[in-house]
Amino acid sequence: MTKIMLPFIRSDLAQFTAYKPHPSSDTAESVPAQFDRLDTNESPHDLPPELKEKLAWTYQQVIETNRYPDGGHETLKDAIAQYVNESSAISLSNTGANISVGNGSDELIRSLLIATCLGGEGSILIANPTFSMYGILAQTLGIPVVAVGRNETNFEIDLKAAQAAIEQTQNPPIRVVFVVHPNSPTANSLTAAELAWLRSLNEHILVVIDEAYFEFSRTTLVGELAQRPNWVILRTFSKAFRLASLRVGYCVAHPEAIAILEKVRLPYNLPSFSIAAALVALQNRTLLLESIPQTLSERAKLIEILSQQPELQVTASAANFIYLRLKPNSFDSQDAALKTFHQKLRTLGTLVRHISGGLRITVGTIEENARTINRVKAVLANLEF
Numbered sequence: 518m519t520k521i522m523l524p525f526i527r528s529d530l531a532q533f534t535a536y537k538p539h540p541s542s543d544t545a546e547s548v549p550a551q552f553d554r555l556d557t558n559e560s561p562h563d564l565p566p567e568l569k570e571k572l573a574w575t576y577q578q579v580i581e582t583n584r585y586p587d588g589g590h591e592t593l594k595d596a597i598a599q600y601v602n603e604s605s606a607i608s609l610s611n612t613g614a615n616i617s618v619g620n621g622s623d624e625l626i627r628s629l630l631i632a633t634c635l636g637g638e639g640s641i642l643i644a645n646p647t648f649s650m651y652g653i654l655a656q657t658l659g660i661p662v663v664a665v666g667r668n669e670t671n672f673e674i675d676l677k678a679a680q681a682a683i684e685q686t687q688n689p690p691i692r693v694v695f696v697v698h699p700n701s702p703t704a705n706s707l708t709a710a711e712l713a714w715l716r717s718l719n720e721h722i723l724v725v726i727d728e729a730y731f732e733f734s735r736t737t738l739v740g741e742l743a744q745r746p747n748w749v750i751l752r753t754f755s756k757a758f759r760l761a762s763l764r765v766g767y768c769v770a771h772p773e774a775i776a777i778l779e780k781v782r783l784p785y786n787l788p789s790f791s792i793a794a795a796l797v798a799l800q801n802r803t804l805l806l807e808s809i810p811q812t813l814s815e816r817a818k819l820i821e822i823l824s825q826q827p828e829l830q831v832t833a834s835a836a837n838f839i840y841l842r843l844k845p846n847s848f849d850s851q852d853a854a855l856k857t858f859h860q861k862l863r864t865l866g867t868l869v870r871h872i873s874g875g876l877r878i879t880v881g882t883i884e885e886n887a888r889t890i891n892r893v894k895a896v897l898a899n900l901e902f
């Protein structure tokens with residue numbers, strides 16, 4: 518195709534590339550059925566047939582496709598508030614005043630950026646490696662991203678560097694700190710030192726705590742929200758609740774922060790079917806979350822067995838994925854070895870995520886995990902660099 522000029526486009530966008538979903542999240546045709554898709558931290562289990570039937574019935578009998586969705590999300594927000602209260606033994610308002618819902622938590626991340634930093638008013642702080650969308654979305658909005666590192670052993674944030682960044686970043690100053698609890702890709706929960714630092718940040722800085730993997734870690738900071746109006750918590754239905762295809766995320770925060778998020782979101786950001794699915798998932802949470810103990814025991818098995826491989830350094834995990842790196846000096850060319858490791862796993866039929874000098878592997882079904890172990894061993898046995 519001939520290249521044309523689009524002189525009306527913002528000049529800074531020229532340097533970005535469009536977010537490309539990993540091959541495993543492409544259309545069904547491009548993903549051979551035999552791949553174990555362990556690269557995006559989804560649940561390996563689809564919704565049970567009886568819930569799909571219930572949703573199909575709702576689609577046929579209740580949803581009027583010619584009508585706009587419920588743009589206020591009141592029923593869903595109330596149901597989420599109840600779940601949040603019950604799962605963290607606290608009592609925020611049960612009326613949804615503490616909740617805003619988004620088209621995936623990705624949408625909420627963008628809304629938070631729009632509400633805080635747009636127009637040259639603020640920068641964001643992240644600690645790499647971490648979830649990439651904070652930086653990607655900030656850049657597409659022209660918001661500067663300040664990145665600090667982490668301890669190479671336990672992946673704790675470099676708190677000295679983070680504090681220095683807060684004190685020294687000007688024009689614009691840091692307005693938002695993003696942390697993930699537990700972090701992706703490194704799978705570690707926030708440490709006591711990290712928490713103490715987050716608590717020390719004053720009311721001029723928004724602290725976003727992304728608890729996308731809460732149902733696996735069972736640790737939450739929701740209980741602190743009442744004392745900390747500058748904190749917000751993000752959660753998603755894409756992981757433990759098995760609804761990645763339907764794009765539902767939510768934010769828990771002080772009602773005033775929620776009111777701001779409501780101001781900047783699109784009026785009908787969630788399709789009626791997604792709202793219905795999230796409600797069905799919450800009503801059937803006991804059934805859906807029954808698979809979590811198996812995921813946790815499978816995670817322990819994966820970590821134990823893969824840690825016995827002399828070339829691998831496997832991190833402890835509080836999420837539904839594990840993170841591993843090659844031990845220093847196990848190969849002459851570590852980067853090339855890791856790249857080949859990743860590619861060979863793919864050739865054998867296991868998709869994992871190659872990220873920040875390591876591999877992130879989702880805990881799958883029992884059968885998938887057994888194949889992961891066999892394939893990792895097979896690849897390592899023949900890896901020469």
Ligand SMILES: Cc1ncc(COP(=O)(O)O)c(C=O)c1O
Pocket residue numbers: 557558620621622623624648697701727729752753754755761764765766
């Ligand atoms: C830390 C973290 N936050 C948010 C998301 C995105 O969630 P959603 O599907 O709700 O947009 C992910 C997805 O992988 C994630 O790892």
